Every structure is written in C-alpha cells, then in structure tokens.
Amino acid sequence: MLPRDSERNHRTGDSESKPHEEPKSETKKLKSLSEYAQTLQLAWNGLLVLKNSCFPTSMHILEGDLGVISGLLKDHSSGGKLTQLKIAQRLRLDQPKLDEVTRRIKQGSPNGYAVLLATQTAQGGAGAEGTFPAMEPGLQRRLLRNLVSYLKQKQAAGVISLPVGGAKGRDNSGMLYAFPPCEFSQQYLQSALRTLGKLEEEHMVIVIVKDTA
Numbered sequence: 001m002l003p004r005d006s007e008r009n010h011r012t013g014d015s016e017s018k019p020h021e022e023p024k025s026e027t028k029k030l031k032s033l034s035e036y037a038q039t040l041q042l043a044w045n046g047l048l049v050l051k052n053s054c055f056p057t058s059m060h061i062l063e064g065d066l067g068v069i070s071g072l073l074k075d076h077s078s079g080g081k082l083t084q085l086k087i088a089q090r091l092r093l094d095q096p097k098l099d100e101v102t103r104r105i106k107q108g109s110p111n112g113y114a115v116l117l118a119t120q121t122a123q124g125g126a127g128a129e130g131t132f133p134a135m136e137p138g139l140q141r142r143l144l145r146n147l148v149s150y151l152k153q154k155q156a157a158g159v160i161s162l163p164v165g166g167a168k169g170r171d172n173s174g175m176l177y178a179f180p181p182c183e184f185s186q187q188y189l190q191s192a193l194r195t196l197g198k199l200e201e202e203h204m205v206i207v208i209v210k211d212t213a
Helices: 002-017 022-027 033-038 066-072 095-108 144-154 183-196
Strands: 042-050 053-064 084-086 089-092 113-120 156-162 174-179 204-210
Touching: 033 053, 033 113, 033 183, 042 066, 042 113, 042 144, 053 066, 053 144, 053 183, 053 204, 066 113, 066 174, 066 204, 089 095, 095 113, 095 204, 113 144, 113 183, 144 156, 144 204, 183 204
Parallel strands: 042 084
Antiparallel strands: 042 053, 053 113, 089 156, 113 204, 156 174, 174 204
16 A cells, blocks of 8 residues: 555655646746747757848757757857858758658657757847847848748748858768748647647748768
8 A cells, every 4th residue: 555655645746846837838828939939948049041131030949959959050160159050952842852851850869850940039139149140241131931931932941051161070960951831840840839729920940960870
C-alpha cells in the first residue's frame, strides 16, 4: 500500500504545481500569432533581405536545438550574431523537394536542426536584443507580409546557405529554408492552431538544418 500512497502524493504534488502556470494563459487569451510567438523562446532578431528590400523579423523556436541557430547564424567577421540574412535562392514547394527537407530534418535529429516561427518584429523595438540592426544603404524596409506574399506567389521557400561569409567546414555549414504558410509549414504549427483556432497573421516557418557528414 505504501508505495501507491507515495505515488499518489507525488502525483497530487505534480498537479498542484501546474495550476500556477495555467491560469496565466486563461486570463490572457492569446489572440494573435505574434502573441503566441511571445510565449516561445526568442532565437533571432534581425533583417531578412530579398533583392533591395529588408524585412524586420523575429524568430522564435518551435522545436529542435538552439545550438544549431547560434552555431550557424554567426557573423564570422565579427564573431557576433548575424543581424541580416539575405535570401539568394528559392526552393519550389514540390513534394520531392519537401521530402528532401523532411529527410534532412530527420537526419539532423535531435540536435542538428531547428524549426522557428518567424513573425514581423514589433514596431520600434528589437526586444531584449538591444537596438535594431542598421540597414545597408539602398535597402528599403518593408513589412514581413510582403515577403510572405512574394513567396506564396512564387510557390517557393526562400533558401539561404549557411554560414554567411564564413568558411564552410563540415561541422559548421547548413541551410536555412523560409516557408510561407503552406501544408508543409502548418505541420509545425499544430499547437499554435489549437491555441488560436486559426492562423490569420502573415508568418513564416523557418527550418535550419546542419549539413551531415
């Protein structure tokens, strides 16, 4: 009898500690994807760049390893965090191409990949990261939704080869894929969908995979 009692006590102990967290989400009902993103860990804040436009973006981690992000999104000239990511290629949202990305994620599991939710950075702030990165001359600042609609229209994901400007060793190279809302990206947002009911706000799902030897 005793072990069962102690198990039960343990269980009630567990359930007692949980309600402390839950009422928070009940009192403040999350209304938008940006609010949902705030409940996740901020992984990167900066500018996504396409041609001569830049898009202030915050990326919050949905799953995977934070070490992949800090390892690959590094400015090799300064040793600090990259503040700008330039989309140079596109990947068509065809099933064989998506299967290849899925294969790379599986190959990289558990600590060779990361999936992030990218949303528009709040006006006037770069969060706890300090001041917002300076724009290169000639770049026009635009809202993230413009990049999302461009990729939707092209039926493609943006692709960035990593690291940017660094030597590509086997241990520190990889790819970043920026997916507009599509069937592939929605599989990573099931929890957000359950919380919000529908995902109306423009967003992207970012997949970063390390190259495997």
